[in-house]
Amino acid sequence: MASYLSSILSQDITQDIPFPSNLSSLGSREQLVIKAYKDEGWFSNVAMSSMVEQKLCKVDRELLFQVLMVENISKSKLNQVDEIKTKLDPKNQKVDTLRSGKKAPPKYKMVNQVDVDEDNDNTTNATSSRLANNAKTVFKFTLQNKNGDVFFGVNTTVLPWSSCLLGAKIIIKPGTIFNKGVFLLQDSNVIFLGGINKIWNENRDYKTCEYLEAKLERERENTTNSAKNKRKRKVPPN
Known part of the structure; x- marks a missing residue:
């Protein structure tokens, strides 16, 4: 049944995934993945504004996610952009x-x-x-569940799979802390299943570079707007 698990790991979990009629014939790992997939989504139908107010919640069931993005937030975005561009073209x-x-x-x-x-x-x-x-090194993981809901996770210990391919699947275990919209990930509270979405990984360096540059541009705009607002507040009223 390893081939069945492989088929799940290569799929986008936001799409319908067919299951074998005889689930009891599957191994424990396959059954765990299916159980995590079938369970209700974490904070399903809850507005983001409400979700980020939740403090130190404990996960109460296995949660299946696929990895959309991995960011090294210990290193400046500008340095990462320079490194990627150098890698693409010395x-x-x-x-x-x-x-x-x-x-x-x-x-x-x-x-x-x-x-x-x-x-x-x-x-x-x-x-x-x-x-x-x-x-x-602290990594920020952008995670997606079967409903298409997007969450974030950061590592609080070294994660051997932090350089995983996009589309890789993980199961977050019960007991994991969820604080202000972010899962606090440790090697002991995550099951890394592997997998890949080939389309998402095509030209990954280019996509990552564009993503980081877009974030840098937004930060520059926010800084500029903030500076303008401060100058306006300093101007005395007529």
Whole structure:
């Protein structure tokens, strides 16, 4: 029945998903996915304005979601846009960055001997450094349920699947905290099922770049409007 689970993971859960007539023949994992899919949506038919007022609610059942977007909110949007553009076309790399040497091309040298102990130490240090950086990184996940309702989640611990493909499915377990419209995700309270929506991942870097640039533009507009409003308030009445 693994193929049946694979078919669910590759589908958009906002579309009708057919189920086998004999559910008892499925494995425990498949049955859990179907149960989570069939359960009533979280805060179904509740206005967003009311939902964000909910504080420290505990999830009381398994909730199935698909991942629409993953954002690293520990890093500035502008830096992420620059990195993506450089990845897509190295000629987009900023001159200041090149001068600083942060992104300078590596210098290669011929290796004619290897110190195994030193190599192991370097590998261990690199792994430890990567884990330390991951522990400090906060990701914002845009999640969607079968009703098309959109929610957000942020990690409070390292999540091994934080670089997942779009369309991946997760189950949020009972007991997970939902605070002001956001699920507080830990490795222990989420079941990562995997999966992918191929269409959503086509040209993902371009789409992510456009998304971040749109958010930056909105932030600039909000800052400009806020500054204008402050200046207006300072003008004394006639």
